[in-house]
Amino acid sequence: MLSLLKLEWLKVKNYRAFWIFLALYIIALFSINYIAFQFQGEIKKNNVPVNIFPYDFPAVYQTIAWVSSWLLYFPGMLMILVITNEYNYKTHRQNIIDGLTRQQFVAAKILFGVLIALITTLSCFLIALYFGNDFSGTVSFDGIQYIGYGFIQSLCYLFFAMILALLMRRSGLAMAVFFLYGLVFEQLIGGVIDSKILNNRITTRFYFPLEASDVLIPITFGKDVIYKDAPSQTVLLIVCLVYISLFAFLSFRKFQTDDL
Amino acid sequence: MNILELNNITKHYKTVTALNNVSFTVPEGSVFGILGPNGSGKTTLLGIILDILKPSAGSFTLMGKPANAEVRKQIGTLLETPNFYHYLSGEKNLRIAAQIKGKGFNEIDNVLQKVNLYQRKQSKFNTYSLGMKQRLAIASCLLGDPQILIFDEPTNGLDPNGIAEIRELILKLAAEGKTIIMASHLLDEVEKVCTHVAIIKNGDLLTAGSVKEVLVTDEIIEVASDNLVALENVLNKMGGFTSLKKQNSMLQLFFSNGNANAAAINQYCFQNNIALNHLQSKKKSLETKFLELTNKQ
Numbered sequence: 001m002l003s004l005l006k007l008e009w010l011k012v013k014n015y016r017a018f019w020i021f022l023a024l025y026i027i028a029l030f031s032i033n034y035i036a037f038q039f040q041g042e043i044k045k046n047n048v049p050v051n052i053f054p055y056d057f058p059a060v061y062q063t064i065a066w067v068s069s070w071l072l073y074f075p076g077m078l079m080i081l082v083i084t085n086e087y088n089y090k091t092h093r094q095n096i097i098d099g100l101t102r103q104q105f106v107a108a109k110i111l112f113g114v115l116i117a118l119i120t121t122l123s124c125f126l127i128a129l130y131f132g133n134d135f136s137g138t139v140s141f142d143g144i145q146y147i148g149y150g151f152i153q154s155l156c157y158l159f160f161a162m163i164l165a166l167l168m169r170r171s172g173l174a175m176a177v178f179f180l181y182g183l184v185f186e187q188l189i190g191g192v193i194d195s196k197i198l199n200n201r202i203t204t205r206f207y208f209p210l211e212a213s214d215v216l217i218p219i220t221f222g223k224d225v226i227y228k229d230a231p232s233q234t235v236l237l238i239v240c241l242v243y244i245s246l247f248a249f250l251s252f253r254k255f256q257t258d259d260l
Numbered sequence: 261m262n263i264l265e266l267n268n269i270t271k272h273y274k275t276v277t278a279l280n281n282v283s284f285t286v287p288e289g290s291v292f293g294i295l296g297p298n299g300s301g302k303t304t305l306l307g308i309i310l311d312i313l314k315p316s317a318g319s320f321t322l323m324g325k326p327a328n329a330e331v332r333k334q335i336g337t338l339l340e341t342p343n344f345y346h347y348l349s350g351e352k353n354l355r356i357a358a359q360i361k362g363k364g365f366n367e368i369d370n371v372l373q374k375v376n377l378y379q380r381k382q383s384k385f386n387t388y389s390l391g392m393k394q395r396l397a398i399a400s401c402l403l404g405d406p407q408i409l410i411f412d413e414p415t416n417g418l419d420p421n422g423i424a425e426i427r428e429l430i431l432k433l434a435a436e437g438k439t440i441i442m443a444s445h446l447l448d449e450v451e452k453v454c455t456h457v458a459i460i461k462n463g464d465l466l467t468a469g470s471v472k473e474v475l476v477t478d479e480i481i482e483v484a485s486d487n488l489v490a491l492e493n494v495l496n497k498m499g500g501f502t503s504l505k506k507q508n509s510m511l512q513l514f515f516s517n518g519n520a521n522a523a524a525i526n527q528y529c530f531q532n533n534i535a536l537n538h539l540q541s542k543k544k545s546l547e548t549k550f551l552e553l554t555n556k557q
Contacts, residue, residue: 099333
C-alpha cells in the first residue's frame with residue numbers, strides 16, 4: 001500500500017496544475033465559510049431572530065460541513081483530472097506494462113481519493129475550530145460527528161467521480177456528466193420517480209448516491225423543513241457506505257476487464 | 261527453455277478478428293521478429309502478451325509461467341509511441357517506471373547516460389523531440405537490465421541516425437544473450453538483426469521458425485550476352501536451374517539454395533562460344549519472399 005501511495009506521490013509531486021487546484025480549493029473552502037460567517041454576522045447585528053448559518057459550538061460543525069459540501073465538485077474534478085490524465089498520456093497502459101497489476105492501478109487511485117477526502121475533512125475541521133472559536137470564544141467537540149459525515153460525503157463524491165472517469169476516459173465528458181448529474185439530473189430523476197411514478201407513496205429520492213450523502217448533512221434548519229420524509233441518519237450512512245463500496249467495486253471490475 | 265509460448269491466441273474486436281488462432285514459441289536467446297503488413301495484428305499480439313489487451317480465446321506463458329505482473333517487471337518494453345507523463349521531466353518519469361518495477365532510483369542516471377539524454381534529464385517530457393522521447397523510452401526499458409525485451413516498431417518516426425542507433429542497440433543486446441521480441445513491418449530491419457521470424461497477415465499466422473527455415477532463399481544468377489537467344493539455348497542445354505526468367509536485357513536463373521555455381525556457368529558458356537558480358541549471383545531478398553508469402557492468400 002505504501003509503495004502505491006509513493007507511486008501516486010511521484011505522479012503528482014511535480015504536477016503544478018494539481019497543486020494550484022488543490023490550494024485554490026482549500027482557500028475556497030475557507031472563503032465560502034467566511035462569506036456565510038459574515039452573512040450570519042450581519043443577521044446577528046441587525047437582531048433578526050434567524051440563525052441560518054450558526055457558527056457557534058456545537059452547530060458550527062454541521063454548518064461548516066454543509067457549506068463546504070457545495071465545493072465537493074472540485075475535489076471530484078481533481079479525481080477526474082488525475083485519472084483521465086493517465087488515459088490521455090496512455091500511462092495507464094505503461095504502468096501495467098511496467099509491472100503494475102490492474103488491481104494495483106485502481107487501488108492506487110482509491111488511496112488517492114481517500115487522501116483527498118482526508119485533506120478536505122481535515123480542512124473543514126480546522127475551519128470549524130477557527131470560526132467556532134471566533135464566534136463563541138470557546139472550543140467544544142460536540143457535534144463533531146458532522147465532520148465525520150463530511151468525510152463519508154467526500155468519499156461518495158470522489159468515488160462517483162472515479163467511476164465516471166474510468167467509464168468516460170475523457171476529462172471534459174466526465175466532468176460535464178459529473179456536474180450535470182449532481183446539480184440537475186439526480187434531483188430531476190428522483191423527483192420524477194417519486195411524484196409521477198410512485199405518486200409519493202414512497203420516497204426514493206433520498207437514496208441516490210450524491211443526494212443520500214447530501215441529506216446526511218442537512219442545512220441546520222433543514223431537518224424539520226426540507227427533509228421531513230428523509231430516512232434516519234443511520235440508514236443514510238449505510239446507503240452512502242453501500243454506494244462507496246459499489247463504486248470501488250465497479251472501478252475494479254471495469255479496469256480489470258477492459259482493453260486498455 | 262522457451263521464453264514465450266502462444267497457444268491459439270484469438271482476439272476479436274467488434275467487427276474484426278485481429279488475431280486468429282495464433283500459436284508459436286520464442287526460444288531463449290533469440291531475436292524474434294514478428295513481421296506483417298500494417299494492421300496485421302502485430303501490436304495486438306504484443307498488447308496481449310503485456311496484459312493491456314485481453315485475448316478472446318487462447319493462452320500463453322512467459323518464462324514458462326502464466327503471465328503476471330512479476331514477470332512483466334523483468335521485461336523491457338519499447339512501444340511505437342512512448343507513453344510518459346507530459347508534465348514531468350525525463351528523470352521523474354523514469355522514477356515512476358523504477359518505482360513500479362521495484363528498482364532503485366540510482367540506476368536512472370546510468371540509463372540516461374546510455375541513451376545520451378543525461379544533459380536533458382531535467383527538461384519536461386513535452387519539450388523533447390520525437391527522437392528524444394524514443395530514447396527516453398529506451399532508457400526506461402533498460403532499467404533493471406531485463407533479460408527479455410519487447411520492441412514494437414522501435415524505429416518508427418526516427419531519422420536515419422536514430423534508426424541506426426536502435427539497430428546497434430538491438431544487436432548489442434542480442435550479443436549479451438538477451439531475448440528480443442520485435443514487431444516490425446520494415447523487412448530490412450528484421451533481415452539485419454533477427455534469428456527467428458513469424459509472419460502474420462490479417463490475424464493469421466502464415467509461418468514461424470528460424471530465419472533459415474522460414475526464409476529459405478532461392479539463389480539467382482543473372483547472365484547476359486550480345487545474343488540472348490543463343491545464350492538461352494546453351495543454358496537450357498546445361499540445365500541445373502529450377503526456372504529461367506527473361507528480363508529486359510538479361511536472363512535470370514533460379515536455383516534452389518546452395519546449387520548455384522556462377523563459375524560453372526561462365527565456363528560452360530565460354531566453351532560453347534558465348535562470351536558473357538554480365539554475370540552476377542544474388543540472393544532473393546527477404547522483401548520478395550515476404551511479398552510472396554503475404555500475397556499468396
